[in-house]
Amino acid sequence: MKLSEENIREALYDVKDPEIPTISLVDLGIVTGISVSDTNDVNVQLTPTFAGCPALRIMEDLVADRIKIIDGVNNVTVSTNFDVQWNTNMISEVGLKALKKHGLAPPPRHDGYIELDVLSDTACPYCGSRNTTLETPFGPTLCRSMHYCKNCKQAFEGFKPVT
Amino acid sequence: MDFFNEDHIAAAKDLLYKMADDQLIIGHRNSEWTGLGPLLEEDIAFSSMAQDKIGQSEHLYELLHQLGESDPDNVAFTRNADQFHCCHLVEWPIGEYDFSLIRHFLFDFAEAVRFDMLANSSYEDLAKIARKYRGEIKYHTMHANTWVQQLATGSDESKSRMQNALNETWNLALGIFEEGKYEDTLKTAGIFEGEAVLKRRWMDSVIPLLEKYGLNVPDESTWAPVYGGRQGFHTGHLQPLLSEMTEVYAIDPTADW
Known part of the structure; x- marks a missing residue:
């Protein structure tokens, strides 16, 4: 066949x-x-x-x-x-949900241009709050950034947007 | 590589070697901050950037392999210092954090501009890689810019450390743009617009930022670019780095880790 x-x-x-x-x-x-x-x-x-x-x-x-x-x-x-x-826009919608399931904030869709404030505005994957801060754009693997949620008071990781 | 004649191949190799060697060596230097960073986050940042640079160098060595050079491991691990084409800026020891940070700022903005230029190269395999690396290096320049701004506008001590580091590093950074004998070939073949154009665009990007943060770029009358690296003349710092980097490979070239 x-x-x-x-x-x-x-x-x-x-x-x-x-x-x-x-x-x-x-x-x-x-x-x-x-x-x-x-x-x-x-x-x-x-x-x-x-x-x-x-x-x-x-x-x-x-x-x-x-x-x-x-x-x-x-x-x-x-x-x-x-x-x-x-680039991270190539991650499917299913993929974005899968990242969140793993506890990673999914990357925002981008238009080819990324600045630090894009990363700073990341929703917490646990409680959904946007009251978060970017700790550092580098994390435990190359594709992750590190954040802190001031609402649920937890550190979390993001899958960082890449152009 | 249909469009290449022999001269084009020699020119492309020359360009690839200096870019790949810069990345391999700065990557190794960045990795020396692993475990020593002034903050845990900086430890991780320099380690991540080290991983990026060394990974990026490997794909450039792979292009060299396609052009007839030995395989990437061989090229990275079996040459002596005088066969390397990196600039002196990248081979200096990490020193204090202020030096490493200013070096990182000056080097990564140059890389950002270089890969931006190469994204339109007629050498399509290199252009594809350049388009990919731009997005990765964006994180390196954002990192460098954040910290240089913070420290240059911080305490008296941090300001003077940033200024002194800039004074000490500037001429080394100008050495990035040492021209080779293939500048004209690279231009006419559409492979790369050349070091002079790169240097001008780099100055257009870094000088306004440094001035905005209150740092003084050394007076042009004192500029004395540190050349030689592109031709294989290096500081005494490179060979010890290579000896350390290649220690495992030298003991057992088939070792897997």
């Missing part, structure tokens, strides 16, 4: 970000290309969230492992490149 790109994409919803296990790589927006040959050879292209993301190779392996167990798949290749440059 000839597999479709959609068959592959469906399977990739099962592959989660190794550092944020609530969000799939598809919803994160980093799956930028899928091709299936007549003989069911599959090639998947990924784009890095951050150039220095240490999970790049792990994500390639997770993608390859998931596709290999699809019935009828022949050879699998996964490559990472910058042909499409990732």
Whole structure:
């Protein structure tokens, strides 16, 4: 049976970000290309969230492992490149909810221009209050910022907007 | 690379080497703040920026690999100081926080402008990377700008420390823009508009900010750019850094960590 790109994409919803296990790589927006040959050879292209993301190779392996167990798949290749440059607007609506479920304030949609006040105006993922302050735009991973909610008096992390 | 003739390839390699080496070395220096930052947040900030820079350098080394150079690990870990093309600014030890902060400010604004220019490069693989790096470096310049502003407009001690650090660092920063022999080739090939244009745009972005914060840019009559790094002439600080950075690789090149 000839597999479709959609068959592959469906399977990739099962592959989660190794550092944020609530969000799939598809919803994160980093799956930028899928091709299936007549003989069911599959090639998947990924784009890095951050150039220095240490999970790049792990994500390639997770993608390859998931596709290999699809019935009828022949050879699998996964490559990472910058042909499409990732930005946080590429995270799906489902993905934004998944980030929040993990306790991360989702990034605001942006128009290609980001200043610190954009980050300062972040709603608390726990209580929803906007009475928060940005502690630092750098966090425990490259994609996170650190905030404090003055309403529920908790520190929280945000997934920072990237252009 | 259809559009490249041999001269274009040599010019692109020269450009890639200096950018990648700058990033690898400043990344390593930034990482030396891990555990030592004056605040926990600064510790994390410099560590994150180190990770960004080293990650960014790897993709530039990958482009060099595509142009026929050795693989990224080999290029990063097996060269001696005289084979590096970084500017002296990035190789100096971290010193006190005031020096590291001013260096970070001057260097990252230059990188921001450089990658902005390269986003329109005719060398499409480099342009794609530049468009990506711009967004990441935006966080570096925001960070540098926030702290330079706070400290330059803070206590008497913090003001004088910022001013002294700026005085000591300015000529090193001008060394970023040392021209190479391929400036004309890069321009005519549409790869890069050149160091002179970059320097002018950098001054247009940093000088008004520094002045706004009450800092005095050294008088132009005293400007003496510190050159040599792009040609492989370095301070005595680079080789010890490389020896430390490559220690594990030197013991076991196949080590995985």
